Amino acid sequence: MPELPEVEVVRRGLVRWVRGRTITSVDVLDPRSIRRHALGTQDFVGNLEGATVADVVRRGKFLWMPLLDTTHGAAAPPPVALMAHLGMSGQLLMQDTNAPDEKHLKVRLRLSPGDGMPEQLRFVDQRIFGGLFVTDMVPTDDGGPGGLAESPLPLIAEEASHIARDPLDPAFSFENFFSRLRKRKTGLKRALLDQGLVSGIGNIYADEALWRAKLHYAKPTDKLRRADAAGLVDCAREVMLDALAAGGTSFDSLYVNVNGASGYFDRSLNAYGREGQPCGRCAAVGINSPIRREQFMNRSSYTCPVCQPRPRNGRW
DNA sequence: AACGCGACCTGCGAGC
DNA sequence: TGCTCGCAGGTCGCGT
Numbered sequence: 001m002p003e004l005p006e007v008e009v010v011r012r013g014l015v016r017w018v019r020g021r022t023i024t025s026v027d028v029l030d031p032r033s034i035r036r037h038a039l040g041t042q043d044f045v046g047n048l049e050g051a052t053v054a055d056v057v058r059r060g061k062f063l064w065m066p067l068l069d070t071t072h073g074a075a076a077p078p079p080v081a082l083m084a085h086l087g088m089s090g091q092l093l094m095q096d097t098n099a100p101d102e103k104h105l106k107v108r109l110r111l112s113p114g115d116g117m118p119e120q121l122r123f124v125d126q127r128i129f130g131g132l133f134v135t136d137m138v139p140t141d142d143g144g145p146g147g148l149a150e151s152p153l154p155l156i157a158e159e160a161s162h163i164a165r166d167p168l169d170p171a172f173s174f175e176n177f178f179s180r181l182r183k184r185k186t187g188l189k190r191a192l193l194d195q196g197l198v199s200g201i202g203n204i205y206a207d208e209a210l211w212r213a214k215l216h217y218a219k220p221t222d223k224l225r226r227a228d229a230a231g232l233v234d235c236a237r238e239v240m241l242d243a244l245a246a247g248g249t250s251f252d253s254l255y256v257n258v259n260g261a262s263g264y265f266d267r268s269l270n271a272y273g274r275e276g277q278p279c280g281r282c283a284a285v286g287i288n289s290p291i292r293r294e295q296f297m298n299r300s301s302y303t304c305p306v307c308q309p310r311p312r313n314g315r316w
Numbered sequence: 317a318a319c320g321c322g323a324c325c326t327g328c329g330a331g332c
Numbered sequence: 333t334g335c336t337c338g339c340a341g342g343t344c345g346c347g348t
Contacts, residue, residue, distance in 0.1 A: 002342095032325085036344095061342075088341045089326080104326090127325045129342060186318065195343085203341070298321075299341075 002086040004166050004200025005243035007061050010092055015056040017094045018065065018121060022052045022112040033106035033125055036083075036159075037133035047080060047134040048109065057145045060199025061085065062160035066137060079137040081157045084123065087130025094118040107132055135159040166200035167237040168244075178229050181221050188224070189217030190297065192236070201236055204272045205243070207302045209236035211271035217301050219311045242268060271302040279304035 002010070026045045028034055037044045051067040058064075064081040084092060093102070097110075097119045107123040123132055137155040145156050165172045177198055184191055191197055192206045201209065210217055212235035215228060246268070270280055275293035282289040282304060289306040 035324090085342080087325090087343080125325095126327075127341080129325065184318085190319085193342090297319095300339090 002061065002088075002090070003202040003205050003240075003243075004061060004168065005205075005240045005246075007058055007063055007086060007200075008168075008244060010086070011056050011058045011063055014063075014092055014094075014121075017114070017117055018053045018111065019055055020052065021114055021117075022050065023048045023109050024112055025049060025110045027108040028106075029101075029108065030106040030128070032128050033123060033131045034133055036131050044132075044134060048082060051080075051082075053082075057081075057157075059145050059156065059160045060163040060166055060195050061202075062157065062163055064135070064157040064160065066155070067134075079155060080134050081137055083133050083135045083157055083159055085130045087125065087127065089126040090130030091122075091124045093122045093124055095120045095122050133159070163195050164197055164199045166240075167198065167233050168200070168240055172198075174230060174233055177233065178226060181224065181229060184221045186221050187218040188215060188221055188232070189301065191221050192232075193297070198233075198236075200240065203299055203301075204269070205236065205239050207272045208239045208270060211302075211304060211308060212239065214307050216303060216308045216310050217296060271304065274302060279307060282306050 026048050028041045028044065031041050034041065034044050048067070051069050054066040054068050056063065056065050062083065062085055064083040066079065066081045069080075084090070086092075089104075095118050099120075102122065102124045104124050104126045105122055106125050106128070109121040109123075110119055111117075111121060113119070123130075125131070136158045138158045138161060140154060140156040140161060145160070164177075180197055181191055184197070189206050189210060192201050192209065193203070206217075209232060213228070213232040215232055219228075271291055274291040276290050279287075279289040279291055287306055289304050291302050292305050294301050294303070
């Protein structure tokens with residue numbers, strides 16, 4: 001379930017293995033994994049073969065590799081990037097040629113030789129919600145992709161240009177977020193999950209951030225107090241930094257593994273997936289308050305009924 | 317603009 | 333045992 005921390009773990013792991021290497025050949029084993037590439041498999045492969053990976057960059061949960069077209073010279077326009085979205089179950093793995101194909105191997109990229117580096121970058125995806133595609137790079141007026149990558153180009157992958165900055169991005173602006181949030185007439189969790197307002201937060205970390213901030217998911221955004229919004233952003237940032245720290249332990253593996261944060265999921269969730277189990281914060285002061293699960297936005301939301309009370313004036 | 321919903325997928329566990 | 337069903341998740345696009 002990759003959200004921002006998992007994608008950032010993948011980006012950090014990937015960059016050291018692929019930056020500066022040239023894609024020599026591409027196997028598309030399941031065209032469904034490149035269905036967002038509108039021009040089809042042949043065009044996808046043609047765009048990649050002979051191109052050199054300049055960097056690995058992230059905006060929210062979108063991850064892309066700006067490409068240098070070595071067959072036409074580095075300056076040949078228009079600039080493009082190989083985009084990856086992990087969806088639900090996507091993985092990017094560095095593998096040696098003799099490693100057996102993974103059960104859900106979808107796309108194989110062979111790379112030019114690197115010093116002691118695996119020859120292949122593989123996209124593995126069980127549920128096929130994720131995928132790869134080639135996208136144009138377009139100018140951006142907000143200073144580049146950001147994320148935690150150092151980004152030399154004032155360009156952003158077109159398919160990620162509608163995505164807002166995430167709370168860990170040094171260029172994230174709370175004032176900008178807060179003013180846009182207040183103009184929305186919706187509930188807090190719906191806003192948190194809107195990648196155009198603030199990015200990187202999925203269902204799990206939304207529930208965790210709301211729990212930490214002691215806020216209910218349906219609290220109206222248009223009257224939210226500044227202090228509550230600031231607290232919520234701080235909590236989202238803390239949750240993601242904790243998960244990032246947990247995932248960071250697998251950095252020197254050859255495998256760029258989205259399950260790197262599984263230890264975090266096992267140990268550290270306070271609300272998500274804990275239906276019926278006591279709220280730890282309430283238990284610490286002697287209150288037994290089982291976590292409640294509700295359907296919201298066609299998915300589960302987990303809250304503590306005591307420390308995350310429903311808004312009294314909310315519309316129900 | 318906001319929002320609900322279906323589509324896209326597979327694997328797993330519960331229940332019959 | 334074998335079947336069906338619900339559920340899990342992120343994003344996009346469409347209808348209201």
